[in-house]
Every structure is written in C-alpha cells, then in structure tokens.
Amino acid sequence: MKARVHITLKTSVLDPQGKAISHALGALGFSGVDDVRQGKYIELEIDETDPEKAHQNVQSMCERLLANPVIEDYAIELDG
C-alpha cells in the first residue's frame, strides 16, 4: 500500500525557504500571497496490508528518521 507523509516546519519555526519563495513570487508580479511555507512530501510503497499496522509502522519511521520532532510536524495518509 502507499503511504504519503507530509513533513512541515512547526508554525513558530522560521521557514527561510518559504520566506524566499514568497518574496520571489512578489517580484514576479504575483500579488496577494500572504504566506508561503515549504515542507517535504514523501511517498512510500510498503508491503504491509493491515492499515493499522501500516500506520504504526510509518509513524515510527517518521519519529525515527523522516522528521525531526524538535522543529517539524508530520502527517500520514494511507491508501490502497
């Protein structure tokens, strides 16, 4: 089954990339962009077929490797 993980910076953490993108969009003439945040999006193809177990599994991957809980949040979706 496929797992999709979104890793985003915690809201209070500075996002230099987002800031720069928002700035560049302004320079390109896009107005009305108030805030931009950049995160990571990871797609995993996993063997596990039991959704509960799969979720647990991916959660543990996030905690141990994919995200750094000091500055990042993560969200998991499963399908298939």
Added chain:
Amino acid sequence: MKARVHITLKTSVLDPQGKAISHALGALGFSGVDDVRQGKYIELEIDETDPEKAHQNVQSMCERLLANPVIEDYAIELDG
C-alpha cells in the same frame, strides 16, 4: 484561501533522496519498504477568493517558478 502544492519528481527521473531514505529505513530495520520518493510540499496563503481564479493563479506560479518542468510534476489543491 489556502493552496497546497505537491511537487514530485517525474517517474522517469532518478530520485537519490528517496533512495537514500529507503536505504536508511532498511538499515534501521524497517522491512517491506519497496520504494520511496521525496518531493516538495508548498502551502500558500492567498487573498484570491474565487476558486477558479485562484487555481489559475497558482498554476501559473508553478509553471513560472515553483516547479521545473524538466524533472518535476505538480498538483494543486485548494481549500477555502
């Protein structure tokens, strides 16, 4: 309104980051991970309230700046 943009590598393009993650997961003892792909996830807070216009707007941002068509695809979601 909020726009969420997913930028992913085209399937034909090798993804070294994804490969490294998949390798590291294996080393951490996670088995049954067949494939990992890493992309970008960008959240934009925009003023535009008309969904159609907003979509057009964000699409144009993707084409002009956010994604590089040589290697990347993008997908846009909007929510009110």
Added chain:
Amino acid sequence: MSAITPEIVAEHGFTKAEYAEVLSILGREPNITELGIFSVMWSEHCSYKSSKKWLKTLPTEAKWVICGPGENAGVIDIGDNQAVIFKMESHNHPSFIEPYQGAATGVGGILRDVFTMGARPIANMNALRFGAPDHPKTRHLVSGVVAGVGGYGNCIGVPTVGGECQFHPSYNGNNLVNAMTVGLAPADRIFYSAATGIGNPVVYVGSKTGRDGIHGATMASAEFDDASDEKRPTVQVGDPFTEKLLLEACLELMATETIVAIQDMGAAGLTSSSFEMASKGGTGIEMNLDKVPVRETGMTPYEILLSESQERMLIVLKPGCEETARAIFDKWELDFAIVGKLTDSGRMVLTMHGEIAADLPIAPLVAASPEYDRPWVETPKRAELAPSEVAAPADISAALKAILGSPNHASRRWIWEQYDHMVMGDTVQRPGGDAAIVRVHGTSKGLAITSDCNPRYCFADPETGGAQAVAEAWRNLIACGAKPLAITDNMNFGNPERPEIMGQFVGAIKGMGAACKALDFPVVSGNVSLYNETNGEGILPTPVIGGVGLIDDLDHQAVPAFTKPQEAIILIGETRGWLGVSAYLEVIENREDGAPPPIDLAIERRNGDFVRNLIAAGRIKTCHDLSDGGLGLGLTEMAIAGGIGAIVSPPENLDIPLHAWLFGEDQSRYLLTTDEPETILSQAATAEVPAMVIGTTGGDTLTVGSAIAISLSELTKTHEAWFPAYMAAPDEN
C-alpha cells in the same frame, strides 16, 4: 500581570540568594518580563558567573593587541592599517538536539560576532567532539553537524578552512560544536558596542523576531538529562542567505559615518544586546516594543525580549543618520526599525501597547550579576608511565597502521570536503595541514589559523593539558612559518558546581595562562560552555584554543608534506619516549593512563623560534609539528601529503624501546627537511636546540630501520579509509 510564584522563580533558574538580590535591586517584585530579563542576564551563559574570577587571570595584552576580551571579538594589529578580528563560540547543546540547525546557527552566531565589529569574515574553523563511534547516536550527530557547519558557511561564502574532530565516550551525551570566525578590517575602523550620545536613535535591523529559542541562553547553562530529548526546546533555524545580506548591508553602513555602536543579537537576543550596549556606554535606553519587527502575531514583551531569532543586529546611530541607514537596509531588503533612543536615566524602559513592560536600572543589574568563587579541588597528579611499562607491540608496522587508521587519527577529508574551503580565492593552505593559511586579500601576507586541544591530556592533568593546548596551537602556527599573535579560547567543561570539575577549569586556566605568557600569545576573546553533563557524566575537560598567526611574505611558508626526494629529515627537540595518555596507548592498548607529557615553556619557545626563523628566512619549505601519534604519525602524514616516501633510521644508541621512540608524545618537537643539514645542525647547536638527522626523503615506501616498510599507497589507503567507511555503515540504533 500574573504574580511571581516561587515556582516561576525556580523555573527561571534563580537561587534564593539571587532572587533576593533581584528584589533588593528593584525594591519591589519584578513582573514576569523583568524576571525573564534578570534570568537571562544572570544565566551562566551571559554572566560568566562561575568562570569570571578565573578568566580575569589570563594574559590579554601584547603590543599588537587592539582589543582584548570584553567586546564581541578580539582585535589584533597586523600592520599596514589592517586588523584581524576573531573569536570562537560553542553551540553544544543545540547541536545535540538538532545537529544540522544547531551547528548552522552556531556558525551564523560567530560570524555576526566578528562582522559586527567591522570585519569582513575571511575564514571559519570548526572544532568538533563526538561520543564513541559505536554509540548509537554518534553517526547521526556527525552527519548532521558537519552538514550544518557546511550548509551555513558554504551559503554565506566564507571558507571553512580547518578544524578538529575527535571521538571519546565522554561526549556520548554532550557533543561539542565550537565554531570560530576570523575577519579582516581596517585597523582605524573598528566598531564597538558602547552606546553613547543621549537622544541617539536605537535601530533594529535584520530578520524579524519570532518565538525562537526562548530560553536558549538558560538552556545552554543547564545540565542535560535523558528527558531533554522530549522537552524539545525550540531550536532556531538558520537563514544563511539573510545573514549574507545582513553582512553586506552592515559593511556598507560601516563605510559611512553613521554608526555610534553596534552589537549583534546573540544569546538572550534583544535583552542582552541592549543591556550590554547601554551598560558599556553608561546610558539608559527607552524602547517601544511595538516597533520591533515580528514574525508572529500576539508576541508578548517577554517573548520579544528573550527571543533568540537569528540574523539580527542592534545599532545606535548618530543623530540624523536614520535615512541614510534605512536606504542601505532597504536595498538589501532587510527589516529596519527605529525602536528607541538613548536616555540619561540609566534605566532600561520598555513599553508596549502604551504600557510599561519593564523598567529596570541597568548598572545595578549588570554590576550585581552574580560572581562565584566556586569551591574547587585540584585534580590529583597521576603517576608517570615509564616507556618500559608499555609493552612493545607484536608488530610495529601493524601498530602504525592501526593508529593511522583509527577514529581519532584517520584523515578528516570526509568532513572538509563538505566545506567550501576555497571560496573568496585566498586559501593558500587547504585543510589537512598543521594550520590553514589564508592570504590577506590583495597582499602577499598570510594568516595562519589553527584550533587545538587534547582533552585526554586535560583530563589527566588540567594544568599541563591547558598549557599543551596553547603550545600546540602555537606550534601549528610556527610549523607553517607564521608568527603566532593571539588566541581565542572555548572552555568546554562539565558542571562547575562540582569541585572536581571546577578544579579542572581552574587547572586548565592556570596552564593556559602560563603558556600564553611564556609564548607571548595573549587571549583576546573566548567563550565558556559549562554544564556539559548528562546524568552526572561530565565531558573530558576541553579548553579549545583557536590560534592566529601572521606570515609576512607568503613566499616564505612551509608545508607539512615532503616536497622533494633526497632531502635530509631533521628532528627538532628532545625525544624521551613519553607514552602516558598517548595515542599509542589509546589505540594499541586501549587505555588512557599515565601522566601527559610535561612541557618546558622556555624550551618550547626556543625550539619554535628557531624553526620559525628558518622558515621566515626561506631556508626550509617543509615542516610539521609533532603532536599525538608522535614521530611515527608525523612522518607518515608528511609522506602521505607529499606522495614521497622516506628512509628513517632510529639512533644507533637508542636507550628507549623503538615503539616509545616512534610513538612517544614528547612536546616541543618538529620535523623538517633540508638539503643543507650540516648548516642547520650547527645553527641548532649554537641555539642549544636539540636536532638530529633521522633519515632521507624519497621513494614510495616509508621505511623505519628494519622494523617498518610500508608502501605509500597502503598508508594513504589506511589513512583515508576509516571516516567514509564509518559514515557509510548502516545505523544500528
């Protein structure tokens, strides 16, 4: 405003006595914002309360010192109206929690300390210490810290030209990340932080303030426990791009005549920068916190004052210069806000939303910042270890290779290749040598830069270890032909409330001070990081020394690599085969006992001056100092670096075992090569410097008597293999 409960007072790290002092200074209860200000101002990190008494004993003066400790960084004169500004700083705790960002923001912070004084940063150094290689966290920390140091320095475009990296189990729970920046400024345009001129505008520039690292300064002073992982204090994210803009904007502003005083916002952000500026200038400050550019909504005065958001500066301008300054920061697209003015009240008066958020007397608060004479006990002397007490290795070639390929002595290429060490186009000696050399742009002068400390020596004998760290830095500069000028230090220790730890600190300072004095090598800046302990396990005492020296003419420098075949190899200094606390013991016998090698500072100076004069006169081009691993490792490094082998013969009447001769770590020694050995030997004799020819360069094998013959390619492979292999191995945690 919420009442101040004893719990709140305790959370802010005050002792009872300290809080009583707060009450007596104010004559009333503080509000929460004021309490927060007191707590960061009196934290170990900002007040140096445990270390002040001892730091004051270090020599800080020399003819060439323009500004010693007390400002953002130290300043020395290198002639031609040029000054070198440098300092080292730790980011130990943040780098343990979030290695990439912790290390990156450490680099960002030390860069600001240097450019806030008017210098363009021209080189970075990094001194790293990690736990045992087989500890489950180590690999992850190494990988993140190195990427973070590189990520920040590479992006801002300042070359990272050298450093150190060691492993020891005592750092398992507390790695050390010490970053050093060296900058160059016109000697007559140094900027200081004393705020003067009543009515002058106080200006905030750089990035916006967010809720980053609030209480970072107190965190850096608190001991760790295993739960720290979960507490997850906010770690700041670095923005090197913004720092690059800030650097260019500040330098542009500094070229105008608009600045009275300038100070970066480092630990304890707006609070410590404003208090320091006002207290140095003897003024008061009035600030309207509504004017501070903020990144988030609803920030309280407490948060604004204690935030450690990066890439910010506080400036006092000359009257009427606001628009000139604003135009420069507008050009660089940075925030610029007039947040207040200097007053004659001697008080810090902060308002927000039309109310007074804090009103504190500046001088009493700063003057009353605690200073402790903490109890300390001297570290007991260890017994010396005679060469005969260390068994000969079964196979001396294998022993050499084992040391060469061991975690603490293998090549650090894996690290420095991740650092842009060439940007700015002046790197004359790249990482891998004794000291890095960067050219003073547009001249034929060079600066030699090194960072050194042997924590195992310091643990065994803090005083000798402290002296040795200074002497080794001095020696590294000498070996490339530089005149050593001054040092910065980074004192990394455990919990100073424990008398043994305090004793290590005191011992190290005593040793450092003696060496600085004997070698005319004063301390011009530094940093103290205490409480590097987890669950009561302290780190090895680690007083890191960053040294800077001057090469007058880059045509006369030396490299630690054999450059020509058929040259005589001369060993300078006396060899007695000192194996206590040596690399040999560590790697081959897996022990750390014995006393470290003693240093006679007069001999140190005599040997060093002799070598430096030879290089400065253009007489020798190849020189390497001997440190851990002794003669054996030194020779091998020179052969590998030059791609030229050597045939070495131990003295015929050798009265110590061969392994002691090869791996002993006697101090004050150098290896050099020459095609006029007789002349050099006779000059050495005149100068009373021990010197002997031990061999000849050439071939593609390193041969020592009949005991060792190893091909260069094998030596190189051994030296280069460990780090990349270790980092590529899978994590087992």
Added chain:
Amino acid sequence: MKAAVIVFPGSNCDRDIAVSLETAMGAPPAMVWHGDADIPKVDLIVVPGGFSYGDYLRSGAMAAHSPVMGEVKARADKGVPVLGICNGFQILTECGLLPGILMRNASLKFICRDVYLRVESNDSLFTSAYGKDDVIRIPMAHHDGNYFSDEATIERLEDNGQVAFRYCDETGAITTDANPNGSLRNIAGIYNETKTVLGMMPHPERLAETLLGGTDGRPMFDGLVEALG
C-alpha cells in the same frame, strides 16, 4: 575585452571571478547588481557562483527570474558570450539559456575538491587556449551539480558537440569513479548551440594562480581575452 559580472543577493564568487578576469584583462570587470536596470555594453557577461537567494526552492531558480536575466538573455540572443560558473550554470539552465537541470549530487552531499576535466572541444571562445582532450584539474564546490536532461536533449547535445567538459580521471578516462556527482555522461559543462554560452559546475577561477595550488583555470580567461580583444 570588456566584461560584466552579474551580482545577485547571495552570489559569493563574484569577487573571485573578478580577480581572475582582471588578471587576464588588465582592468576590472563591471559589477552589475541584479536590481540595476542596465548591463553596460560588454564583450562578455559572467554569471558567477554562490547561493543566489540562498539556493532556496531550487538552485538558481529565483535568480533566473530576476529582471536582469531578461537582459542577459537578450544579449545572449544577440551573440554576446555568456559564462555561467556553478550557481551561474544553474541559473542559465533555469532561465532556459542552456538545456537540462542540475540536480542534487548523487551522494546528497556538498562536495568541495579538485576534479579532473577533459576538454571535449576547443573550438569555442572559452576553450580556445586549451587543446582538445586536454585533462585539466579544476576545483568543484557544489551541492547541486548532478546534470540531467531527457534523452532527446542529451543526444542533441552530443550530436552538436555541445558538451564542453566531462569529469574524468587523471588520465582522461571517463569513468563512473571519476564522476563526482552523478551527472549524466559525466557532463561538467555544456554550450548552447552557437557555443557562445557556456555553463560549467567547476570553478576555473579558483585555480588560476600558482600560490593557490595551480593554474589550469588560467587559459580560459587568457583565451577569452585573446578571442575578444
């Protein structure tokens, strides 16, 4: 020869390239701030290395859209030679002056060290002072130098002789081991169709002086002065 160096917020090799150009030309190049409306009339435009806009989002992406690049493109279309080094190469691909893209190094690490390059052709303004198949040692220092393009583009580049440099070993052999970053076909630098635009990842300006460890980069600048007067 007159030259201009474009400076973006975050450029950091602008001074280095200016030094090399000045040594070769005898006069300093014009430094053009990205916000300045005009590029002076010059014979060569250089887009230097560094981290324009922090290399956030994608290396070179934001600089590629800055107004000054419109002018650079217009000049390039008129035949003014353009040299992009490192971040400059990334910017030139992002703005469409050169095909393909520079992706993250295969090792995922920033790499700073000397590499060997084989000069694939010497019939351009930039390489006329080298011999064809010369092996030169030039430093690289980048995180995103892994050249990629689709198959059709790469074939077209090869057919037109648009590959300028390839990573090689000391003997000039093009091997996987000599490829430091995973670039397709070991590509280190490419030309546009007319060979008036060159983008390359390694930094010739960093080894153009004996004191800094070598002079293999020098002929590029001397050759440009020779060709452009």
